[in-house]
Amino acid sequence: MMKRILVPLDGSQLAERAIPIATRIVRASLGSILFLRVVTTASEFGVYMSEPSALLQESMEEDLAEATDYLAQVRKRPDLDG
Numbered sequence: 238m239m240k241r242i243l244v245p246l247d248g249s250q251l252a253e254r255a256i257p258i259a260t261r262i263v264r265a266s267l268g269s270i271l272f273l274r275v276v277t278t279a280s281e282f283g284v285y286m287s288e289p290s291a292l293l294q295e296s297m298e299e300d301l302a303e304a305t306d307y308l309a310q311v312r313k314r315p316d317l318d319g
Contacts, residue, residue, distance in 0.1 A: 239266045245273045248307055260316055272311055274304040 242259045246252045259270050277300055311317075 239263065240268045241271055242268060243271050243273055245275070246307070246311065247274070253311070256311070256314065257316055264319075270317075272308050274308055276300040276304050 239262055242263055244255050244259050256270075262268070263270055277297055
């Protein structure tokens with residue numbers, strides 16, 4: 238039995254096709270789904286700069302806000318109720 242399924246999402250329809258399948262599996266096994274959306278962090282640029290610029294920092298914050306909003310919308314899907 239699967240207790241938890243990790244579903245990585247990139248915002249594409251192709252990636253979202255995994256959601257109904259994961260939903261059926263966790264419902265059958267009484268598990269849960271963990272959605273993941275990867276965002277860029279300052280540590281990825283650490284080799285090239287000592288401190289992220291204001292523009293880079295703003296871009297990372299926008300990526301994080303976009304990912305948060307996207308995952309909130311995914312969570313509201315009717316097929317995930319319950």
